[in-house]
Amino acid sequence: MYRGKSLPTDPVETHSGSLAFEAIGMTFPDGTEALREISFSLGKSEFVTVVGPSGCGKSTLLRIASGLLEPTAGSVDIDRERLGYVFQDATLLPWRTVQGNVELFAELHGIPPDERRLLARETIDLVGLQGFEGHYPKSLSGGMRMRCSLARSLTLKPPVFLFDEPFGAVDEITREHLNDETQQLFQQEGFAGLFITHSISEAVFMSTRVLVMSARPGLIVAEFEVPFDYPRPPELRFDPAFAELCGQVSHELRGYHS
Numbered sequence: 001m002y003r004g005k006s007l008p009t010d011p012v013e014t015h016s017g018s019l020a021f022e023a024i025g026m027t028f029p030d031g032t033e034a035l036r037e038i039s040f041s042l043g044k045s046e047f048v049t050v051v052g053p054s055g056c057g058k059s060t061l062l063r064i065a066s067g068l069l070e071p072t073a074g075s076v077d078i079d080r081e082r083l084g085y086v087f088q089d090a091t092l093l094p095w096r097t098v099q100g101n102v103e104l105f106a107e108l109h110g111i112p113p114d115e116r117r118l119l120a121r122e123t124i125d126l127v128g129l130q131g132f133e134g135h136y137p138k139s140l141s142g143g144m145r146m147r148c149s150l151a152r153s154l155t156l157k158p159p160v161f162l163f164d165e166p167f168g169a170v171d172e173i174t175r176e177h178l179n180d181e182t183q184q185l186f187q188q189e190g191f192a193g194l195f196i197t198h199s200i201s202e203a204v205f206m207s208t209r210v211l212v213m214s215a216r217p218g219l220i221v222a223e224f225e226v227p228f229d230y231p232r233p234p235e236l237r238f239d240p241a242f243a244e245l246c247g248q249v250s251h252e253l254r255g256y257h258s
């Protein structure tokens with residue numbers, strides 16, 4: 001386990017379509033210091049999850065990665081051309097069907113209608129929404145809406161996927177199903193993932209690495225490598241080694257709660 005203010009970055013990996021934060025700091029105009037000296041990188045075949053107390057700056061970090069927000073210190077190295085981004089809210093257009101919503105990003109990227117129809121069909125299958133193409137968001141469950149949001153980003157075949165607590169609003173069993181599926185997609189599709197969550201078991205189950213952030217101003221206070229091979233079976237959650245690692249992450253997280 002690593003403890004300290006900053007983590008080593010790997011410049012070679014960032015050139016192959018991943019992500020690197022270099023000494024990122026964020027102080028808002030009202031003087032709120034949200035982030036301080038955040039440095040870490042995301043390799044091509046990594047799924048890194050950040051856990052941290054509410055308000056420590058996790059969403060701010062993702063907004064900086066996506067380019068929605070300019071940091072007040074440091075730099076970020078990322079290819080934003082085809083970036084997957086799944087928010088806590090599925091952000092679907094209510095007047096479009098599942099098919100129409102899934103085609104949206106491809107449409108905005110100027111992909112021709114025939115091609116994007118095919119792409120949408122492919123990713124709808126990948127997330128298990130086949131048969132619901134003609135449904136509107138209001139007739140979908142929370143989990144299905146998140147699947148739809150995931151499919152929409154998958155059409156761009158993004159090398160990097162950002163997830164901001166996407167499954168926070170669904171029940172625990174549905175969340176576990178979505179974690180199983182996300183982990184399979186990570187393997188099949190080969191994207192690098194940066195995932196934010198409050199759930200320690202979600203973090204450990206899906207990730208290659210878990211980073212723990214302190215309370216605001218957020219800085220990385222601990223890092224855990226997750227040693228379990230992919231694909232990870234659902235029963236892994238009952239493995240004593242899994243529980244032990246969750247306990248260690250929890251300990252670090254609680255240690256830094258103010």
Ligand SMILES: Nc1ncnc2c1ncn2[C@@H]1O[C@H](COP(=O)(O)OP(=O)(O)OP(=O)(O)O)[C@@H](O)[C@H]1O
Binds near residue numbers: 057058059061
């Ligand atoms: N535009 C803004 N202006 C001022 N302060 C802001 C702004 N956006 C966020 N903050 C503050 O920055 C801190 C970090 O916010 P952020 O949303 O990144 O936290 P978070 O870790 O995602 O929290 P949660 O787990 O509750 O989603 C908070 O104290 C928040 O109030």
Ligand SMILES: [Mg+2]
Binds near residue numbers: 058
């Ligand atoms: Mg947040």
